[in-house]
Amino acid sequence: MPRAVYRPGDQSGNLDAFYSAIPEWPKYQKPYKDETGQWHAGFWPIDEKKAPVWEALLGEPLKLYGMDRSFPGAKTARTFGYFCRWEGDVLEAIHWLAANELKRNSEAFSSKFSGTFLKQTAPGKNIDFLPKPLTAYPKYGLRAMCQPANERTLIGSLTPRGVSAINSVRFVSFTDKSRVLSFTTFANSIVADFFFKVKGRSNIHENDISQIPIIDGDAIKLANYRTLRLSCQTSSFGDLWSDFYTSEMRQENFTRDMLEVDTEEDWSSLSTDWKISCSLKNDLTRRQANLEIDVLVAIQLGLAVEQLIQVYSVQFPVMKSYETVDQYDARGQRLPNTARKEAGARELREALQNHDGESPVTASWDIDGGNETVTKTFYPPFSHVDRIEDYQTAYQVFSERLGLAAKDD
Numbered sequence: 001m002p003r004a005v006y007r008p009g010d011q012s013g014n015l016d017a018f019y020s021a022i023p024e025w026p027k028y029q030k031p032y033k034d035e036t037g038q039w040h041a042g043f044w045p046i047d048e049k050k051a052p053v054w055e056a057l058l059g060e061p062l063k064l065y066g067m068d069r070s071f072p073g074a075k076t077a078r079t080f081g082y083f084c085r086w087e088g089d090v091l092e093a094i095h096w097l098a099a100n101e102l103k104r105n106s107e108a109f110s111s112k113f114s115g116t117f118l119k120q121t122a123p124g125k126n127i128d129f130l131p132k133p134l135t136a137y138p139k140y141g142l143r144a145m146c147q148p149a150n151e152r153t154l155i156g157s158l159t160p161r162g163v164s165a166i167n168s169v170r171f172v173s174f175t176d177k178s179r180v181l182s183f184t185t186f187a188n189s190i191v192a193d194f195f196f197k198v199k200g201r202s203n204i205h206e207n208d209i210s211q212i213p214i215i216d217g218d219a220i221k222l223a224n225y226r227t228l229r230l231s232c233q234t235s236s237f238g239d240l241w242s243d244f245y246t247s248e249m250r251q252e253n254f255t256r257d258m259l260e261v262d263t264e265e266d267w268s269s270l271s272t273d274w275k276i277s278c279s280l281k282n283d284l285t286r287r288q289a290n291l292e293i294d295v296l297v298a299i300q301l302g303l304a305v306e307q308l309i310q311v312y313s314v315q316f317p318v319m320k321s322y323e324t325v326d327q328y329d330a331r332g333q334r335l336p337n338t339a340r341k342e343a344g345a346r347e348l349r350e351a352l353q354n355h356d357g358e359s360p361v362t363a364s365w366d367i368d369g370g371n372e373t374v375t376k377t378f379y380p381p382f383s384h385v386d387r388i389e390d391y392q393t394a395y396q397v398f399s400e401r402l403g404l405a406a407k408d409d
Helices: 016-020 048-058 090-099 107-112 124-129 177-187 190-199 218-231 235-244 247-251 259-265 283-300 305-315 317-325 345-351 387-401
Strands: 042-045 080-087 117-120 139-143 156-159 169-172 361-367 372-378
Touching (some): 048 090, 048 117, 139 177, 156 218, 177 218, 177 283, 190 305, 218 235, 218 387, 283 305, 305 317, 317 387
Antiparallel strands (some): 139 156, 139 169, 361 372
């Protein structure tokens, strides 16, 4: 969990204002009749204590719909009825019945609410549109401020249920939770990042986000697997992992040799239940998964590998400069370097001055203002990477796997 100067609640720790500020989505609405006279059903919030009053008006048991409030982010979840007919002043009729001992068949009620009628139905597939607290959805969260001159412009991540933020973070959510994964995959690619870089914005707004397409297909399915392993870093993502995991993931592999990393973060050991080995934590495997997402998104959009390389070479000069100096050891750890202005770069450089080129190298450095010391050991040989070559290799491998190479020929 990141440190932050913000925390929910007021100075005394009261969370009432915080909880009341959490919006529900989609918005609830009562049934309405369109121009053709056809009724369209809708969810309406019901206080469970007042269920008998609604039942008196309906003339039958009320069916309530809601989510488990113990679910992450669902503390403020409410219950709803699903109605297909709503005629007259239903809310006033409910108020009258509550004040008059539920006398639905009384002459006073009949004369006052003769045109009032309420009918419920089962939501069926429309249960996906049950209003829920926005915190109960998995979301894509991204930084509102951006700088096209930086390494990346569109910076975001899949976030688990229960997460909230202040307005420096933009959240994107969907009633169809499967779409949030596809959206995250596309948004985390340099193809989507390129779209924002050329716009030259310093802030990302709702109308910018709404222009990001939702793309699906065989290539995106493979990219989603990589997004899932990159994103699900802790047990907080356990339910998302179980939602999106498929046995096909066990047959996956990377398009380059990952050295000794495969023994710890391979694909064949994945299962429905999240465990620490499900997440990619190694520097080299994370880099590889990210660049393969770039390639798979490009393939799904019909971009040639030369076009992807051009996007990278022209619009991502900072990333390109970092990749030129980056080195990885035999176990996939990236060596800290001064080009990235990383902690430990100077200490490692000093440790390497009289190095024999074969034995492991250990360096220590202070972080957090000297409150903690980090010690890492790096294992030769140390090697550079070539993103353009890796793009070409991945593009060829995936094109063959997806049956596109022969079609192009």
